[in-house]
Amino acid sequence: MSQEKNIKLNCQKTGQTKTGTDLLRCTVHIGSQAGKHISQPIRLLWQKKYWRSRSRLHKILDIVSLIGLILTTTAVIFLAWPQKTQNLIDIQASVAPEQVITGGESTLDFIYTNNSKEKIKNAVLKMDFPDHFTVNALNTENASQNGQQEFFLGDIAPGEYGAIHISGIMFGDVGGEQTFTSTLQYTYGEDNTKTEQTATHKFFPVDSALQLQLILPDYKISGQKINGQITYTNNGDIKFPNMKIMPEWPSSFRLISTSPNLQSDNSFHISGIEPQETGTIEFTGILGNPDDSTFIFNPSFTFNDAEYRQTALNKTVDILPSPLTISHSAPDIITPGDQAIFTIFYKNISQNTLRDLQFKILTDPTIFYGETIDEGYSAAEIDSLTPGEEGSLSVKLKTKGNFSITTKNPTLRSTTAVNFKLEVDGEKITANTRDKSVSSKISSPLAMQSFGRYWTASGDQLGRGPWPPEPGGSPVGADYGLLALQPEPLSGTLA
Structure with a gap:
């Protein structure tokens, strides 16, 4: 007890020079130096006196303490951090054909190999398939099947391998991805360590077994009334689910009718079709401008909870300008009760004879007397117009004596339309054309x-x-x- 007291007193003396033995005793004496191994160097460093005031032995002890602290911290982190279990089994996946076709059959090969030096025991492989994947056939090598999605692999010696072959149909987006997940559970080692390893295998459909085709007349001119068809074919090996096809018509194309009818979502809805079966959608419309002639049809497979986009049909067709040019003039001022005279100018600019020409004036039907046909007043009919032939005709319309106008500075817009027929290479064509609208002012004979x-x-x-x-x-x-x-x-x- 007296010896411990002497050491304490000796360590507390600040004016006395200490030997190396005294410094060592003071360093290891916990009662008098508790916490100073850390606080003292930090205080001296903060005061920038460390290198001048700290003795060599203390500097050595500080370095040893720092190394010990680093090693201790590293060991604690290593022991506390979750360790990843080594994957002893390697699973490789491949598909045939290499280009995956959604709606078409593919064969998936999952090959597993024990690349470790450990014997794997009681291995079980579980598979998770993409949504709506349809299994057609399953084959295994060195494994037994517990169900469509679970396989018992048993014991796998080092270097041993096996395979699972799955034939089925993927239904997914063209250009999307199909993800298969494999989960392998097994034990290994003398202590029968249980482990589980999971891997994902992704495949990317590049095309669809659903094929669309657009059928239009061979000869197409601007303003032509056409009957077209969209055909859809199941090139796969199983019955397709329900489908829908959403059309995108050219902006200047005027759709008249379709069969079947378009639904509320602006799509054609089609029930599932059998393998190699072909169906048809028919439509009637009037072709627009030659520079606006791209038809797009977007098909999809539809399930109750999902919809998968298939390969779209995008087709630009060649449309020739109208063989008939027309224009017209209208009165500068339209007066109630008076007669309005419209003049139509026309010319056949093609090399074909145009027949059964029907001229009409399209304008507001509430202002003029007379019956309208197809939204226009019948102007004249011409039996035929030979190549290069041109002419003009006048149309007189009687203005009503009273009509209602609520706009300020009212105007009347009028347009000329012509229906005609022609025959090219034995193909009979019905077409129409219109000119640009012309404006006329509306005045009143009443002076106020x-x-x-x-x-x-x-x-x-x-x-x-x-x-x-x-x-x-x-x-x-x-x-x-x-x-x-x-x-x-x-x-x-x-x-």
């Missing part, structure tokens, strides 16, 4: 004037005069004085 009634503040009537008042003027029969002006409502019926 206004006047003001004037009276004094006391109520004496002064007479009537111009409205608004004109400087220097006077009401009829009276002179201007102090006027109390009151608006006079104007009402009446225009005939």
Whole structure:
């Protein structure tokens, strides 16, 4: 006890020079130096006195303490951090054919190999398939099947391998991915360590077993009325699920009818079709501008909870300009009760004879008398028009005596339309063409004037005069004085 006290007193003396033995005793004496191995060097470093004030032995002990602290911390982290179990089994996946076709059959090969020096025991492989994957056949090598998605591999010696072959149909997006997941559970080692390893295997469909085709007449001109077909074919080996096809028509194309009808989502809905079966969608419409001629049809496989995009049909067709050019002139002013004269100019610019030409004026049917046909007033009919032939014709329309117009500065727009037929290489074609619209002003024969009634503040009537008042003027029969002006409502019926 007295020896311990002497050491403590000796360590507390600051003015006495200490030998190396004294320093070592003070360093290991926990009672007097507790915590100073850490706090003292830090304090000296903070005061920038470490290298000058710290003895060599203390510096060596500081370095040893720092190394010990680093090793201890590393060991704690290593022991506490979760260790990843080594994958003793290697699983490789491949597909045939190499280009995956959604809706078509593919054969998937999963080959497993024990690349370790450990014997694997009681191995079980579980497979997770993509949604709506349809299994057609299963074959195994060195494994037994527990179900469509579980296989018992048993014991696998070092270097031993086996295989699982799965034939089936993938239904997914073309250009998307199909993910298969394999989970392998087994034990190994003398202590029968249990482990589990999981791997994902991705395949990417590049095309579809559903094929679309667009059928249009061989000869196509702007304004031509056509009957077209969209055919769809199941090139796969099983019945397809339900499908839908969403069309994107050219913006200048005018759709008239389809069979079957388009549904509320602007798509054709089709029930599942058998392998190698072909179906048809028919439509009727009028071709638009030659530079606006791309038809797009987007097919999809549909399930209750999913929809998978298939290969779209994107086709640009050649459309020739109309063989007939037309224009027209209209009156500058349309007056109720008068007669309006429209003049139509036409020319056949093709090398074919045009037949059964029907000219119409398309305009507001509430302004003119007469019956309209296909939204227009019949103008004239011409039996035939030979190549290069041109001419003009006049159309007279009687304007109604009264009609309602609610716009300011009203105008009337008119357009000329012509239906005609021609035959090219034995193909009979029905077409129509239109010109640009022309505007006419609408006026009224009714002339309106206004006047003001004037009276004094006391109520004496002064007479009537111009409205608004004109400087220097006077009401009829009276002179201007102090006027109390009151608006006079104007009402009446225009005939």
